[in-house]
Amino acid sequence: MQGKTPEQSRTIMTDMVLPGETNPLNNLFGGELLARMDRAASISARRHSRRIVVTASVNHVAFNRAVPLGSVVTVEAKVSRAFKTSMEVFIDVWIEDRESGNKTKANEAIYTFVAVDETGRPTTVPEVTPQTDLEKERFDAALRRKQLSLLLAGKIKPNDATELKALFM
Ligand SMILES: CC(C)(COP(=O)(O)OP(=O)(O)OC[C@H]1O[C@@H](n2cnc3c(N)ncnc32)[C@H](O)[C@@H]1OP(=O)(O)O)[C@@H](O)C(=O)NCCC(=O)NCCS
Numbered sequence: 001m002q003g004k005t006p007e008q009s010r011t012i013m014t015d016m017v018l019p020g021e022t023n024p025l026n027n028l029f030g031g032e033l034l035a036r037m038d039r040a041a042s043i044s045a046r047r048h049s050r051r052i053v054v055t056a057s058v059n060h061v062a063f064n065r066a067v068p069l070g071s072v073v074t075v076e077a078k079v080s081r082a083f084k085t086s087m088e089v090f091i092d093v094w095i096e097d098r099e100s101g102n103k104t105k106a107n108e109a110i111y112t113f114v115a116v117d118e119t120g121r122p123t124t125v126p127e128v129t130p131q132t133d134l135e136k137e138r139f140d141a142a143l144r145r146k147q148l149s150l151l152l153a154g155k156i157k158p159n160d161a162t163e164l165k166a167l168f169m
Pocket residue numbers: 054055056057082083084085086087112114116120122146149150153155
């Protein structure tokens with residue numbers, strides 16, 4: 001199976017924050033942003049694998065900045081690394097300034113998707129070939145994040161988390 005670049009799975013979704021999607025402070029409700037990120041990441045994983053994909057895990061979410069009502073929000077997702085059947089998808093969230101049009105990074109998240117066949121059984125995916133320095137950095141750290149996620153889910157034992165252990169040696 002031929003490898004693909006993160007650019008080939010790049011997915012961009014731009015939308016506004018409307019009334020009904022906000023919390024009592026008139027900022028975007030966290031669950032709404034999670035759903036937008038899940039949708040963009042799912043399309044990205046599908047573009048990479050050309051398979052049915054399911055969300056296996058939300059590995060990391062940082063709501064660093066509130067997103068006010070009326071903001072134009074861009075969610076950008078790319079597959080940062082693929083393993084056998086799973087893919088790590090990195091999501092960057094940007095807010096666009098109305099007057100200047102400049103985009104500021106507001107939040108980020110990392111999701112894991114698994115490619116499955118029509119019966120829901122995991123199936124293999126192409127490798128990722130990172131190109132830019134940022135893509136290489138995210139690719140290199142992805143195995144550590146996968147091991148942490150599996151460890152927290154009770155799916156591997158601490159001794160098997162070799163990449164994580166190496167951090168503390
Ligand atoms: C995700 C799912 C397909 C995994 O099935 P499974 O029987 O656990 O399959 P496996 O143990 O072979 O795992 C498949 C891959 O997922 C990875 N994986 C499973 N759980 C994971 C987790 N919590 N974090 C990171 N990776 C995980 C495994 O490491 C494996 O990756 P690899 O093949 O690239 O090495 C299955 O649990 C499922 O269908 N879950 C429901 C998905 C869903 O409905 N999502 C929407 C939520 S509403």
